[in-house]
Amino acid sequence: PSTCARCQNFVVSAQHRPYWLEQVxxxxxxxxxxxxPLQTLxxxxxxxxxxxxxxxxxGSDTGEETDHA
Known part of the structure; x- marks a missing residue:
């Protein structure tokens, strides 16, 4: 996910919220x-x-996609 999040084509929408909540x-x-280990932390x-x-x-569950460059 970290590599993809830096891609100019990366798009996340409300449907991806459960995945990111689980990551947190x-x-x-x-x-x-x-x-x-400190590095792991x-x-x-x-x-x-x-x-x-x-x-x-x-933000709120509007269903709008957010583009992250």
Whole structure:
């Protein structure tokens, strides 16, 4: 998902909301794991922030597509 999100052709719509919500949930669970290496924590936080950003960009469930370049 991170690679695709940087593509100029990347489009996300309200139908993708469950996927990105699950990505945030999984990231939060990983961050609760004790003794994760610092590098892993950085990657997980970055992916979680990316997913949260996409969810914010979706805003309300209007069904409109949002283009992310």
């Amino acid at each position: 949930r999984r990231s939060e669970m990983l961050l609760d794991e004790p003794a994760l 950085r990657i997980v936080r970055a992916r979680m922030n990316e997913a949260r950003g996409l969810l914010r960009a979706l």
